[in-house]
Amino acid sequence: MDDAWQSYIGSGCGVILDITTTCLYEVPVRDQIGENGKEIPEPSYSGSSYGVVNCYGAEVTNLFKPVIHYLGKKRNDYSYIVFRTMVDDLPVIIGYMEVKEVKNAFNSHVLRSGSKCQCAKLGEHWAVKGNMHFVSWNDAVMLTAFWNANCAKQCKNKKGAQIIGVDAAKEFVACVSKLENVTEKCAELAEDMRFSDNKLALIPNAQSNKYKLYDELSRKLRELQ
Secondary structure, eight states: OOOOOEEOOEEEEEEEEEOOBOSSSSSOOBOSBOTTSOBOOOSBTTTTEESSSOOTTHHHHGGGSOOBOTTSOBOEEEEEEEEEEEETTEEEEEEEEEEEEEEEOHHHHHHHHGGGSHHHHHTOOEEEEEEEEEOOHHHHHHHHHHHHHHTGGGOEEETTEEEEOHHHHHHHHHHHTTSOOOHHHHHHHHHHHHTOSOGGGSSTTHHHHHHHHHHHHHHHHHHTO
16 A cells, blocks of 8 residues: 655755657647557646656656655755656757655555566655646747756756756746646646547647647757757
8 A cells, every 4th residue: 555645845956857748739748658558647637746657757756755854854855847858859848847745656556567667676666746837849949948048057967867956946947937837738638649549530630730840849949959
């Protein structure tokens, strides 16, 4: 049995988490099928969580394991997860989560998947929950430009993850807050895709739109290099 959700307050730092997305729509909806052919249910837009159902990205979410200071007070270093995806081998920043709650999800994952699951090798897995703010692909280009100019150089590698400090994270969140939050739209589309046998039939000219959007995104992103 997993532990219950518990409140979480971080110190303001952020950590990057890579997710797979589709360019089928104007918003970066999570890709539904992974390399192993199984459904990818993370992030959960409707549940505002990551890591509840499976342990993709466990190395990152485990950084949010509550830490007890030697004086008996909780000392949590991280507040934000910065979501990043790839378009034509180029990194794109598409949103973030402010983590407000965490829970130990290790037991359910191991019971469901056995020793083959990622967290079984890690020995633990913490799921996270909080406010999500995803942006459209058009805004993601601008957000990525902001990130490259103001945050990328401040990233540091720690425990196999890319970390940004309090000041950079604060600037980033302030920038995202000015952009439209499309998380609810992502939730609607992810649900439609999940129950559709023909995902390309969900919108008119989806296949051509996919490549048109992909090419346009790739062009804009390369201009940022």
